[in-house]
Amino acid sequence: MTAAAPIPRHYGLDWLRIGAFAILILYHIGMVFVPWGFHVQLARLPWVAVPMLASNPWRLMLLFVVSGYATRALAVRHPSILSFVRGRSARLLVPLAFGVAILVxxxxxxxxxxKYGYPGSYWTFWLHDWLSFGAIGGVVPTPAWNHLWFVGYLWVYTMAIAGVLVIGGRWGRRAQGAFDRVFGGWGGAVLPVVWLLLVDIRLFPGQTDTHGLIDDxxxxxxxxxxxxxGFAMAGSERVLDSFRRGWAVAGAIALAxxxxxAGLEWRWPGLAGAPNGLGTLFAGARAVQGWMAVVALIGIAERFWNRDxxxxxxxxxxxFPFYLIHQTIIILVALWLWRMGLPLALDTALLFAATVAGCWAFYLVGRRVxxxxxxxxxxxxxxxxxTI
Known part of the structure; x- marks a missing residue:
């Protein structure tokens, strides 16, 4: 690692990460109105699922790809793998612990x-029920990490990469060369789609994420x-160049x-009553959309946004501070709005404004303390x- 060439800062991927987290926050605001479950909801509107599907298949996958690129860039800056492990653990586990104890x-x-008419105050809950290591009322398990599962998974995956670097670091050039040959050109667009189709249709048909780590x-x-x-892409100009050249085609496939x-969801909400075979078509379309959107967005970032x-x-x-706090703000404000009984349009505007203002306040105060x-x-x- 000490001999590895530095990974240049990719401003385009910075902008992509910023945009992806912004979409994630909007997505969680939308969860307050979707027909499926969420922690607190103001309505269950079937049509809301259609715009949610626009980002659902790719938003988290893109964040992990970008995180992989950043992981490599950080790894080569450290004098040793142990230093890298210590640094990433401090940056991920400390906020995770803080979030689980205070924000979740x-x-x-x-x-x-x-949902369940819990009679106690927040302080009663935090002091007596939060660390009960059971399901309160048989329905809500505690403690939990809720949306912070992403941070926990990222740390586990980063430690796995560190282990690979310890065991097989000397094979790095060969592995990078193989990656360039396999995923350069059309391979970077097509082969991940094949894998996602296999995962969604054959290996785990009809399943969803559990966010439970050991069973997910x-x-x-x-x-x-x-x-x-993303980790390998950070060292592959060939893959980045293929995405830069192919973003328009990938984007068109993602939109199609x-x-x-979206058409299937509109016609059969939740695919309830849909003819046989359409569930497979739905899963396949989402798999194709997911990776093609990632390819298109990285290509756009590489071609147009790589500037400061x-x-x-x-x-x-x-x-990152926005990510840590946003869902807590959304849920608490939604609970308050639920109690107020305001018109739904006003609920939406207030929820959005409070989330944006609360995230900025959390960051601006926290950065100065x-x-x-x-x-x-x-x-x-x-x-x-x-400074960062």
Missing amino acids: PPQIWAELVG WLAHAIYFPALLF SYAVA HPWRRTLTEAV RWLRPLIGLRPGDGRRG
Whole structure:
């Protein structure tokens, strides 16, 4: 690792990461209105599922690909693998622990109050029920990490990569060469789609993520390869160039695949009552859409967005604190709105405004408090210049 060439900062992937987290926050706001379950809901509107499908198949996969690229860039900066492991553990596990202890419990309490009529105050819940290591009322298990599963998975995958580097670091050039040959050109677009089709249709048909880590084989089959792909892509100009040249075709295929999935969802919400075989078509369309969207977005970032801007530094730093706090804000505000009984359009506007304002307040205050910075995923410092 000490002899590895530095990975240049890819501003386009920074912008992509910022955009992906913004879409993720909007997605979780949308979850308050979807026909399937969420912690607290203001309505269950079947049509909301259609726009949600526009990003559902690719948003998390893209984040893991971009995280893989960043993991490689960080790894080569460290003098040793042990230093890399220590650094990534501090940046991921400390905010994860803080989130599980402080940021997630209000979400669980709000869900218990809104759905199951939990009678106790938040403090009663936190002091007596949060660490019960059981299902409160037989329905809501505690403790939990809710949306912070992404951070836990990223740390586990990063440690797996560190283990590979320890065991097989000397084979790195051969592995990189094989990656370039296999995934350069059309292989980078087609072969991952074949794998996703196999996963969704043959290996885990009809299944969904559990976010439980040890039993979440569907997620591992998708997200760990995505992280590995991003890790290898960081050293492959050939793959990046193929994405840069093929983004328009990939984007058109992604849009066509989305049209198929959205049409099926519109005609048969949740595929209830759909003719036999359409479930397989739906899963296949989502698989194709997912990877083609990733290829198109990385190609766009490589071709058009790989340039800096004064806002890029601040937004790049802010996305992790935004991610940590956004769902807690959404759920607590949704619970308050549920109690108020306001018109749905006003609920939507207030929820969006409160989420954006709350995320910015959390970041701007946390970055200036020295002891808070590591807890919200920022590098140690006084925060006066917002360095990352």
